[in-house]
Amino acid sequence: xxxxxxxxxxxxxxxxxxxxxxxxxxxxxxxxxxxxxxxxxxxxxxxxxxxxxxxxxxxxxxxxxxxxxxxxxxxxxxxxxxxxxxxxxxxxxxxxxxxxxxxxxxxxxxxxxxxxxxxxxxxxxxxxxxxxxxxxxxxxxxxxxxxxxxxxxxxxxxxxxxxxxxxxxxxxxxxxxxxxxxxxxxxxxxxxxxxxxxxxxxxxxxxxxxxxxxxxxxxxxxxxxxxxxxxxxxxxxxxxxxxxxxxxxxxxxxxxxxxxxxxxxxxxxxxxxxxxxxxxxxxxxxxxxxxxxxxxx
Numbered sequence: 568x569x570x571x572x573x574x575x576x577x578x579x580x581x582x583x584x585x586x587x588x589x590x591x592x593x594x595x596x597x598x599x600x601x602x603x604x605x606x607x608x609x610x611x612x613x614x615x616x617x618x619x620x621x622x623x624x625x626x627x628x629x630x631x632x633x634x635x636x637x638x639x640x641x642x643x644x645x646x647x648x649x650x651x652x653x654x655x656x657x658x659x660x661x662x663x664x665x666x667x668x669x670x671x672x673x674x675x676x677x678x679x680x681x682x683x684x685x686x687x688x689x690x691x692x693x694x695x696x697x698x699x700x701x702x703x704x705x706x707x708x709x710x711x712x713x714x715x716x717x718x719x720x721x722x723x724x725x726x727x728x729x730x731x732x733x734x735x736x737x738x739x740x741x742x743x744x745x746x747x748x749x750x751x752x753x754x755x756x757x758x759x760x761x762x763x764x765x766x767x768x769x770x771x772x773x774x775x776x777x778x779x780x781x782x783x784x785x786x787x788x789x790x791x792x793x794x795x796x797x798x799x800x801x802x803x804x805x806x807x808x809x810x811x812x813x814x815x816x817x818x819x820x821x822x823x824x825x826x827x828x829x830x831x832x833x834x835x836x837x838x839x840x841x842x843x844x845x846x847x848x849x850x851x852x853x854x855x856x857x858x859x860x861x862x863x864x
Contacts, residue, residue, distance in 0.1 A: 576864045577830075577842035578617045584829040584841040585639040585691075585753070585813045588616070595817075596673060597843075598651070600637040603627040605651065607642075607673060613819060613845075625651070625668060625677050632657045632682075633666045639691045639753065639813070642673065645701070645726045649673060652683070652703075654690035660713065665692045665705060667727050685719070686733045687711070691813075694723070695756045695789065697763060702789055703729060704736070704765060706752035715739060715749040718767055718782075720789060734790050736782060739769060743778055743800045747771030747836075751780070753813040760854045761785065768812035769799065773836045775809035778802060779828075779858070801858055802828070808861040809834055810841065822847050826858055 579586065579597065587598040595616050597608040604626045608619040627634045633655035640653035651668040667680040683692065685707060692705040701723040706716045717738045724730040739749035753768035765782040780799030788794040802811055810831030817825050826848050829841040848858045 574614055574845055576844040576846070576862065578613075578827075578845050579843035580617070581832060581842040582839050583843045584838065586827045586829060586843040587639075587641045587815055588613075588817055588827045588843075588845075589642065589815075590817050590819075591644060591673075596642065598640050598642050599843075600640055600653065603635065603637055605637065605640050605653065605668075609673065622674060624670075624674065627655065630657075632662065632664070634658070636660065636663065638663075641693055641815075643694050643726075645694070648726070649675075650680075650726045651677065652692040652694075654692070661688065661711065663688050663690055665689045665703075669727075680727045683727070683729055685721070685729070689719075691753045693754050693756060695720070695763070695765070697758065697789070698787060701726075704754040704756070706750075706754065706767075707733065709735070709738075716752050718751045718754055718765070722790065731790075734792065736765070736792055736795055737767075737797055741769075741780075741797070741799065743776075743803070744769035744780065746776040747774045755815050757816055757856060759850070759856075762854065763787070763789070764856060765795070766801070766814060766816075766856070768814070771836075772810075772812060773838050775804050775831060775834050775836075777810040777812040777831075778804065779812055779814060781856070783855070798855075801856070802826075802861065805860050807863040811861045819847075824848050824850075824856075828861070830861060 606621040635658040638654040656662040665683040668677040688708040695702040718736040719733040757764040763784040778800040779802035782795040814828040
């Protein structure tokens, strides 16, 4: 047997951050924001994804409310169509909001579906599906100032519309969430053994101290902040790897559960030195994800 699940980190070279990597229909897809475009790669084998040609599937207009600062796109298969959720603004960060594209095929024509009404500044939207209901989880400001980022949740009426007010899931109260800026962002969903986990990034994304925390829900009452328990950090820098965060998850048929994340190549603060990496993870006897430590390149 030829083992094809051999990876060499980084799987996507700098500048590459906020990875979204999924498997669907026997194909692996990687979606990244590149300047003012969204670029998609595809390969039959995950190990070949880094060599796949990036295809520009959407380009921002020259001006307008979603023309600049394109961040953290995610591509979800919902109700028989593909949807991309991404953050963008008009050139002023205080106007960041979540925007939507829709298509029938990953490399097909992407149709504009407007903005999600999140009640204010919003980035890093992801979808949580459970018990026949669907929710959006994202990072937002509690006020109009760039002083803190919380995680919020709202139920979705459709893939393009939220219903009900936003609910604050968690605030950055712990020391490991407050380096350079009190910050919770990049939420991602794991579900196993009747539990739902939201794994998120904490502290300044431009710092070596960027890390992952986790929220744990056991009763399915997702809109109740008291139903979520926080732990962390669950994945953080080492002597050789810095600024680990903004992850996503997939399951590989040979390796099992994988965590994709970006990390810095320099100890100095900054965003331009990040690349995308992958490694397997396991589960503790308690039933919690065990990410271990980030491995060196």
